[in-house]
Amino acid sequence: MSKILIIGCGGVASVAIQKCAKCADTFTEICIASRTKSKCDALKEKIEKEYAARENSDAAKAIITTEAVDADNVDELIALINKVQPGVVLNLALPYQDLTIMDACLACGVDYIDTANYEAEDTEDPKWRAIYEKRCEEKGFTAYFDYSWQWAYKEKFEQAGITALLGSGFDPGVTSVFSAYALKHYFDEIHYIDILDCNGGDHGYPFATNFNPEINLREVSANGSYWEDGHWVETKPMEIKREYDFAQVGRKDMYLLHHEEIESLAQNIPGVKRIRFFMTFGQSYLTHMKCLENVGMLRTDPVMFEGREIVPIQFLKALLPDPASLGPRTVGKTNIGCIFTGVKDGKEKSIYIYNVCDHQECYKELGSQAISYTTGVPAMIGAKLVLEGIWKRPGVFNVEEFDPDPFMEALKEYGLPWVVEEHPALVE
Numbered sequence: 001m002s003k004i005l006i007i008g009c010g011g012v013a014s015v016a017i018q019k020c021a022k023c024a025d026t027f028t029e030i031c032i033a034s035r036t037k038s039k040c041d042a043l044k045e046k047i048e049k050e051y052a053a054r055e056n057s058d059a060a061k062a063i064i065t066t067e068a069v070d071a072d073n074v075d076e077l078i079a080l081i082n083k084v085q086p087g088v089v090l091n092l093a094l095p096y097q098d099l100t101i102m103d104a105c106l107a108c109g110v111d112y113i114d115t116a117n118y119e120a121e122d123t124e125d126p127k128w129r130a131i132y133e134k135r136c137e138e139k140g141f142t143a144y145f146d147y148s149w150q151w152a153y154k155e156k157f158e159q160a161g162i163t164a165l166l167g168s169g170f171d172p173g174v175t176s177v178f179s180a181y182a183l184k185h186y187f188d189e190i191h192y193i194d195i196l197d198c199n200g201g202d203h204g205y206p207f208a209t210n211f212n213p214e215i216n217l218r219e220v221s222a223n224g225s226y227w228e229d230g231h232w233v234e235t236k237p238m239e240i241k242r243e244y245d246f247a248q249v250g251r252k253d254m255y256l257l258h259h260e261e262i263e264s265l266a267q268n269i270p271g272v273k274r275i276r277f278f279m280t281f282g283q284s285y286l287t288h289m290k291c292l293e294n295v296g297m298l299r300t301d302p303v304m305f306e307g308r309e310i311v312p313i314q315f316l317k318a319l320l321p322d323p324a325s326l327g328p329r330t331v332g333k334t335n336i337g338c339i340f341t342g343v344k345d346g347k348e349k350s351i352y353i354y355n356v357c358d359h360q361e362c363y364k365e366l367g368s369q370a371i372s373y374t375t376g377v378p379a380m381i382g383a384k385l386v387l388e389g390i391w392k393r394p395g396v397f398n399v400e401e402f403d404p405d406p407f408m409e410a411l412k413e414y415g416l417p418w419v420v421e422e423h424p425a426l427v428e
């Protein structure tokens with residue numbers, strides 16, 4: 001019997017949970033636990049209705065249970081894990097909860113999987129800030145998130161004999177596995193990696209984010225950075241702009257961002273000389289974001305309002321459309337992948353590995369838009385590989401540290417087929 005505990009029940013979790021439910025030979029029991037239990041109950045009901053609709057099918061059906069949990073509270077998490085007794089815990093709450101959930105997994109001896117690296121919720125906390133400022137100086141990038149917090153658990157996970165699989169979403173996640181796959185099958189050495197994240201979808205709102213607005217806006221309004229010749233090069237936000245013609249989407253402007261998989265790939269792809277990450281944005285999105293930033297709506301520290309403290313970015317989240325609700329409105333496609341340049345048998349070559357995902361197809365299948373879909377599917381695959389013992393090793397690992405082949409096969413099987421293009425157009 002293989003039981004999974006999934007923490008969080010937002011856009012990404014909704015996809016991962018529905019995919020786990022369709023894969024009931026592996027996930028015989030699914031416990032959905034989140035802050036707002038009614039969301040877990042609603043999803044359970046939706047899935048069970050679908051099970052009922054295929055009454056006569058002999059396909060396996062997972063048992064689904066729901067729980068309320070505050071994932072900021074380690075004792076609550078430990079009590080939950082002890083009650084549920086899962087084989088793995090899949091963290092699809094927010095990056096703020098990574099460390100509390102890892103602590104609880106350690107205490108209970110259960111494997112851990114997530115899709116985003118740790119980020120502090122209160123970036124004004126002096127204790128956190130002192131460590132952050134030291135890291136900025138030592139490493140040379142100023143993003144609020146980095147892997148040092150979670151990599152610090154390596155020895156503890158090794159000693160406990162359990163696995164932590166970090167970054168099993170699309171980017172990080174699939175892009176990292178693409179890198180390991182390219183190295184295994186196409187190159188002797190990879191020198192340049194350009195990760196291109198293109199969302200050609202249109203939801204019809206003047207402004208909305210495709211995943212959690214707070215995490216998304218913090219990421220895209222920060223300084224950009226890339227890895228070159230063994231060190232970080234930091235840029236102003238949106239300082240580096242390029243244009244690229246994406247298959248099935250067309251020409252788009254894209255901007256260089258700091259992104260977390262650059263940090264782990266720089267360690268795990270030997271001989272790599274440069275890694276950059278670009279994301280497409282339309283001018284209207286950038287104008288809205290700049291305006292919100294200029295008026296202080298992206299601030300993450302509390303301000304007094306009518307006698308009580310509010311955090312502006314959290315208030316903004318309450319005003320913006322819920323990313324999980326964008327599914328029915330979003331049309332168009334995403335194209336996310338990596339261009340690799342390196343050497344094979346002494347000759348220089350380039351390949352482009354990418355996936356194209358259609359927002360409306362995702363909506364038809366699971367009621368979600370493609371951003372949640374492209375993250376939720378690899379989260380399920382990561383959990384499946386750990387639970388089945390295929391990607392299981394004591395310690396803390398990024399996805400590119402495991403054999404990429406079973407993950408790449410599973411991507412095709414579970415809805416994210418990929419393409420390898422030889423001689424792609426390069427990004428200057």
Ligand code: NDP
Binds near residue numbers: 010115167173
């Ligand atoms: P949502 O905001 O839609 O969902 C987050 C869920 O976590 C909600 O159900 C929320 O509960 C729950 N939650 C938040 N805080 C707590 C808490 N303290 N205790 C228990 N539950 C909590 O986010 P998304 O689904 O868009 O994103 C989920 C994760 O996926 C994020 O970490 C995000 O960074 C990551 N991600 C990764 C990507 C990748 O490619 N690697 C791409 C996109 C996202 P409530 O309903 O009460 O708010």
